[in-house]
Amino acid sequence: MSYYVWLNFVIVFMFGVLWGILELVINYELRYVGSFNRKYKKAKKEHEDVVLDKEESALGYVFLYLLLNGLISALAFYSLKFFSKEPVLEIDSIEIPNLIIAGFGGVLVLRSSIFSIQLNGNNVEVGLISIVQGLLDKIEKKIKHNIAANRICEIFDIMKDIDYETAKAELPSLCICYIDGFSEKDSKDLINAIKEINGNLSNVNKCLQLGREIARYCDVEILKRAIKKLPVLKEGDEERIKRQGIAQTKDEFETRKEKLLIIK
């Protein structure tokens, strides 16, 4: 068996793997494939409750998916040689046309279905696609979990010292200055989302929700910088807030009402 046999199989295998990587890169945020951001995992005790177990890592499924892609492409290459009655073990060059055909063929076969059936109102594809889809769904689920956990920590770090009532008025308008294509509809959606934040929740919880809603439209980094630009957003800084006329504190209204009701 010549050296070229291995080389051809390795190339076609890598073709399938690269195709799989490309698909994952396009569809998912791969930086969240690993279980958890080390910054939060090691450095901060306050995030211990949010740090996920090793099982939440999507790496296993990613490797399995890439391996499947590579193997199917290699199998396609073997089938191509086998059905054209060419001896596989006697390859003595890099067969570029066959590699391309086998690479694409494998990728296509893996994503094809023979037929589809209706099951409980859902369309279920029967074929290799169901395996691929199952793996992709697993990866997506794990990645989403990781994104959520990381986001809680990121937003908590940014928003933990913020006064919600002031931030609600100031922060969204400052952040959206930096967002390209922020439309009227986005504005309405963001306002609706802010309005749905329950007033009875704790300040930190409300701030976390506010941060998450704003982070849907702009990068977390923008949120962080916007907060730094607004030092009056810090909780407990009410005197400065009053001086700058940013917040209408409840006290001002209530004090006057009380005085009015006391006088005869």
Next chain:
Amino acid sequence: MMESDNKIVESYDKPNSFAADLKAYNISENAISLDENAKQIGLLLNQIETGDSKLAVDNVESIKNAVAESQNASPKNRVDEYVKLGEHMQFLVMELNHTKNKKYLKQMAVCYLDIAKLSEDERVKNLSFAVADRLIGDEVGEVVQGREAGAGVSRATCP
């Protein structure tokens, strides 16, 4: 289609429009309470005795109009009507600040403070504080005057 969409995005003045949207949303959310408070002001106005003061009569009419106009108005117009209401209330308080009407003026001021709080508008807030402070200040003034008068009497009667 794409071009027109882009135009909408470009013409949307993000921070200012967002702030205006947020305010409009606040007002529409609190519309019921705002209307109720405005209605209360209207009812309290009926109790006010204007006497011969034409200025007071005109201001009472203007407040009634502002209350009527504010109902079912768009959020922006609603705030404008509340501003008008506050302006006239300020004049009315200056004109009618005497014992007979004080009770109703106080209640009107409380309702207007609620309107200011719910509308979250800076102009309405300032007007409501001005009206309330005027009433509180006058009361304090009256008390001080009364004490001074009392002191004068006691000094005069002292041997």
